[in-house]
Amino acid sequence: MNKERVAMVSVLAFICIAAAALLGYVNGVTKDRIEAIANDKMQSAMEEIIPGAVFKEITLPDSSKFDKAFFAEDEAGNKTAFCAKVTVSGFADDIVLIVGTDLNGSVLGVKITQINETAGLGSKTNDEAWLSQFKGLSGSINLKKVKTLPTDVAAVSGATISSSAVTGGVQTALDEAAVYLGGANDE
Amino acid sequence: MNSLKQITDGLFANNPVLVQLIGMCPTLATTTSLKNALGMGLSAAAVLVCSNVVISILRKIIPVKVRIACYIVIIAGFVTVVDLLMQAYLPELSVSLGMYIPLIVVNCIILARAEAFASKNGVIASFFDGVGMGLGFTFALCLLAFFRELIGCGTVYGIPVFGSGYEPVTVIVQTPGGFLCLGILIAAFKVVSDKIKGRKRS
Numbered sequence: 001m002n003k004e005r006v007a008m009v010s011v012l013a014f015i016c017i018a019a020a021a022l023l024g025y026v027n028g029v030t031k032d033r034i035e036a037i038a039n040d041k042m043q044s045a046m047e048e049i050i051p052g053a054v055f056k057e058i059t060l061p062d063s064s065k066f067d068k069a070f071f072a073e074d075e076a077g078n079k080t081a082f083c084a085k086v087t088v089s090g091f092a093d094d095i096v097l098i099v100g101t102d103l104n105g106s107v108l109g110v111k112i113t114q115i116n117e118t119a120g121l122g123s124k125t126n127d128e129a130w131l132s133q134f135k136g137l138s139g140s141i142n143l144k145k146v147k148t149l150p151t152d153v154a155a156v157s158g159a160t161i162s163s164s165a166v167t168g169g170v171q172t173a174l175d176e177a178a179v180y181l182g183g184a185n186d187e
Numbered sequence: 188m189n190s191l192k193q194i195t196d197g198l199f200a201n202n203p204v205l206v207q208l209i210g211m212c213p214t215l216a217t218t219t220s221l222k223n224a225l226g227m228g229l230s231a232a233a234v235l236v237c238s239n240v241v242i243s244i245l246r247k248i249i250p251v252k253v254r255i256a257c258y259i260v261i262i263a264g265f266v267t268v269v270d271l272l273m274q275a276y277l278p279e280l281s282v283s284l285g286m287y288i289p290l291i292v293v294n295c296i297i298l299a300r301a302e303a304f305a306s307k308n309g310v311i312a313s314f315f316d317g318v319g320m321g322l323g324f325t326f327a328l329c330l331l332a333f334f335r336e337l338i339g340c341g342t343v344y345g346i347p348v349f350g351s352g353y354e355p356v357t358v359i360v361q362t363p364g365g366f367l368c369l370g371i372l373i374a375a376f377k378v379v380s381d382k383i384k385g386r387k388r389s
Contacts, residue, residue, distance in 0.1 A: 019264035030275035
């Protein structure tokens with residue numbers, strides 16, 4: 001009886017240790033690559049929104065809703081635009097957005113770097129055409145079923161949760177960007 | 188049982204999805220596009236082959252009372268390896284499969300084969316069982332995804348085939364459409380396999 005118990009514990013412990021060793025090894029091999037891919041994606045998204053700029057990261061307070069924020073600078077080191085990485089919860093999983101604004105706090109462009117929404121519905125929020133609705137907007141954005149005012153954004157039909165998650169992310173970016181842009185935002 | 192027979196067994200006669208009706212959750216969830224289905228099928232197959240081999244090697248030293256715990260640790264280990272490798276080397280696929288990869292751990296096909304086959308058979312037989320069942324799973328997923336993507340998005344592997352005039356039937360890529368398509372597919376598969384069996388007998 002005792003022998004059986006020892007065997008039970010030791011075999012399970014042995015398997016766990018072997019699995020942990022294997023995972024540690026694979027994690028070590030892949031960690032840098034995974035991080036580099038995420039950074040590359042963010043970098044290329046920012047460059048698409050604000051071409052030809054140099055991005056300087058801003059140190060954020062703990063209370064910040066941003067994951068990361070950058071000032072875009074031209075070659076002479078003048079600030080030309082603002083860029084933030086925001087994570088919001090969508091319908092299925094987190095959605096990671098890159099939002100670029102000009103120095104007056106209106107949207108230059110929105111890119112999604114991570115999305116896991118339902119194919120054919122929520123995934124449509126990642127369409128270039130849909131995201132381009134945000135361009136030029138500032139202050140508060142209204143998500144509507146049908147776009148009636150120039151400040152409205154039309155939701156993807158059948159994907160209200162994904163649409164409002166993305167819109168909420170852009171709104172957060174605009175609201176908080178105002179703090180870094182010195183309150184130049186015309187609410 | 189020879190290895191070829193084992194592989195065709197997993198693909199057709201005992202197809203895990205279409206005949207055994209196991210692994211329904213990943214089947215319905217990832218068959219919204221052919222690309223996802225292929226990725227899910229092959230990653231589950233890779234985990235299945237690895238876990239079958241390791242469990243078969245260890246079958247004599249794993250105590251009966253803690254066997255399920257041992258299987259789960261082995262399977263979860265391989266799943267995490269696949270997940271990390273995919274994130275590092277196939278980032279696009281990893282984005283679209285995202286949350287389903289960790290769920291391979293509780294994919295009942297893998298645990299079922301560990302319990303029903305690998306724990307009772309030799310390493311080589313277990314390897315081919317894993318290949319057969321894995322390919323069967325991939326085959327069923329791809330078949331289902333092909334129809335769902337075609338009808339629901341009007342594309343095949345992301346390439347539009349119907350031209351711009353086609354209005355996609357979005358319900359097909361949603362959950363209810365998944366059940367509908369799966370039901371029709373299982374029925375069709377049953378009709379075809381019965382016909383083949385009938386022909387063999389006569």
